[in-house]
Amino acid sequence: MRLQALLGIDIPVIQASMVWLNSAELAAAVSNAGGLGVLGPNAGRKVANGDIAKTAEDFRQEIIKTRALTDKPFAVNYLLPIEGVEISFKYAEPLLEVILQENINIVITSGKDITKGEKYIRRLKDAGVIVIHREISPTVENSILAEKMGIDAIIITGHEAGGHLSEHRISTLALLPQVTDAVKIPVIAAGGIYNQKTAKAATAMGAAGVYVGTRFITTFESPASLNTKQAIVNVLSEDLVEINTPAGDVRVIVTESIRAGRGSSEIGIIKTGMLDGDHQHGVITVSESAGGIEKISSAKDVVCELSYAFN
Ligand SMILES: Cc1cc2nc3c(=O)[nH]c(=O)nc-3n(C[C@H](O)[C@H](O)[C@H](O)COP(=O)(O)O)c2cc1C
Structure with missing residues (x-):
């Protein structure tokens, strides 16, 4: 129950951040069902404009739209800038400003090296934001580091996951129990979780919640084609x-x-x-x-199905 209390939600099912594939409609549907909806990069947008100020303004509008669709908590994903990727530093400040101006209280940071993102994390923490961190290539070592840096909860992504893969080929089954043994903060499992059985396996390995991407793409509310x-x-x-x-x-x-x-x-x-x-x-x-996803469902049905793993 620690994660539910921390985030103010009933069911510790978190809809993963997925570039282009999140929207106010999907996030609100997940949050209204008792889980936690998330707005990821370019949420709700249909065209790439390459304009940083416009991207930040669109992000603000999607936050406002989500608030109109739900009065429940939801989160946003903040990409920590990546060394060597110049463009990621250009977006970092304007998007952080929107998050702080809009008083977002739950942020999921994701990045390739948490230590490089420390100054952004510090600003979020200083503003009272609950910070959940997802290292793209998670290990026991960088999970312990995240805990020491004051992160509130971590997402551990196994190699089963959709999206960009960890540079380590470690499965959720192998990594998750090692991390839940090593840290005291709530650990959220990601990678390959799509139904009640897989969510139950995650809780058996000590996960406090699940972070689900692919299954939510196949919901009616998802903006995917x-x-x-x-x-x-x-x-x-x-x-x-x-x-x-x-x-x-x-x-x-x-x-x-x-x-x-x-x-x-x-x-x-x-x-x-x-x-x-x-x-x-x-x-x-x-x-x-x-291969296990057999039909297009509503986001509410997905949250409900996965919720039985937490009874
Ligand atoms: C199409 C797609 C896009 C993604 N984009 C992002 C992203 O922008 N930021 C991020 O932190 N993770 C991203 N991810 C990873 C998800 O947040 C999540 O970790 C992953 O989907 C969980 O595994 P699952 O697909 O097995 O549920 C993406 C995943 C997918 C499938």
Whole structure:
């Protein structure tokens, strides 16, 4: 119950941040069902504009829209700037300002090295924000470090996860129990969790909550295109492949773009493939567990199904 009390929610099911694939509608539906909805990068947007001020303003509008749709807590994802990726530093300040001006009280930071993001985390903590951290390549060592830095809860992502993969090939099953033994703060499990059984396995390994991405893509409220949702429902786990992209490795469904060798060279491949539904040029990145997802459901039904793992 510690995580529910910390976040002010009834069910410790958190909808994962997914670039382009989150929206006020999805976040509010999850929060209204008793879980925690999250606004990720470019939430609610349909076009890339490359304009930093406009991106920050759009982010503010999506927060305002979410508040109009729910009076329950929700969170936003803040990407800590990544060394060597100049553009990430340009967005860092304007987006942090929106978070602080809008009095967001739960932030999920994600990044490649928590120590490099310390000054941003400190500003959030000083403003009284609850900070949950997701290291892209989590280990026992960087989890202990996060706890020492005053992070309120951590998300541990196994190699089963959709999106950019950890540089370590460690499964949720192997990593999660090591981390729950090593830290005292609540640990939230991510990677491969899509139904009651997988959520129950996470709680058996000491997780205080679950962070679920792929399953929420196949909800009615998700902004993903219908052909993307159907491709996820149809795919078998053994048919997934891993490709290398400029931002790291991702596991994808084999679509026309992958067969043609185009997927990894496209800019904005996730938006193209999953939001626009252009499977000739973009990619569909999913969890290893995607083979188990059998239908498109409402976000409320997903939260409800997973909630039984916490009884
Ligand atoms: C399409 C897609 C986009 C993602 N984008 C982000 C992101 O912008 N920021 C982030 O921290 N994680 C991102 N992730 C990772 C998710 O937040 C989460 O860790 C992962 O989906 C959990 O694993 P699951 O898909 O097996 O549920 C993304 C995942 C997917 C599938």
